Amino acid sequence: MQVDGVNSGQVAAVRAMKNRKTHQKVNAVKTKKPKVAENKGSEGRANGVISLLQAGHFKGVADIRLRINFYDEIQALESQNLKATASDSFEGFNQAVQEQITVLNESGLLNEDQTAALGAFLANLQNTQTGFLDGGDNSVQSLIERLENDFNSLLGLLNPPAPATEQESEPPAGLEEQIPEILMAESPVEIPVEAESVTEEIAPEAEPTEPNPLQQLVQNFQESVQALIDNLQSDLANTSALPPVSAPSGNGKAYAKFISIYESMLPSQNTKPAEQLDIIEIPGSNEVEVVAETIEA
Secondary structure (H helix, E strand, O other): OEEOOEEHHHHHHHHHHHHHHHHHHHHHHHHOOOOOOOOOHHHHHHHHHHHHHHOOOOOHHHHHHHHHHOHHHHHHHHHHHHHHHHHHHHHHHHHHHHHHHHHHHOOOOOOHHHHHHHHHHHHHHHHHHHHHHHOOOOOHHHHHHHHHHHHHHHHHHHOOOOOOOOOOOOOOOOHHHHHHHHHHOOOOOOOOHHHHHHHHOOOOOOOOOOOOHHHHHHHHHHHHHHHHHHHHHHHHHOOOOOOOOOOOOOOOHHHHHHHHHHHHHOOOOOOOOOOOOEEEEOOOOOOEEEEOOOOOO
């Protein structure tokens, strides 16, 4: 059968094709995932605040309160900066110390125990530095104390014993027996000439002795390595992620309150944080606006 030149089979095929397309569209609508709006979250907000703190955007109480509220994020950034600086500084420090130790080893003045002590000192340096980079303790003071303790122990093994001092001259023979008699006499007794000479004699000052070659070498080593430790401490102390805390404004009572809280947090994280600020994202900008409540002084 034909309908206007189109048979019934062709009509059925066209209808079936339309039904399949309609079914596919319906399924596509049902399975289409809704578009999720981009959400920066707290991490993005913290990064925005920290960027503003680094730029010195906040002053006075707002500066301190933001450092308190984002303390963990700031400390994480501080730790990253510190460890990056430490990794570079350790490399130069170790190389310089190794050069000083080579001078000692090549002097030919050390015994086997002293040579072994130098090797142990280098091993302790590596262990201390590795623990600092890989561990959770980011205290520069603790690091320097460990380095100096190991260094002082090494110096105790390197320094040769001091020469024995000459024994004090003995008093003239018979003087010890005469002294009790003099003290117990009822009337003044003339002091024997030998005793007078003893009381008037002053022991001659010991002439300064020239340091032996090993002493001089160890002294130079001590001064050089101590200077390297001091320089390392200075490098690691200047890795702060933020500029110095801003000065207070007004009468400073609120500032004093929050600076006290902030300073108590620095040694440990056990202090209860201050109340959170209201933080509002500025549309079309990565910056944030901080609305801090007014605290009566």
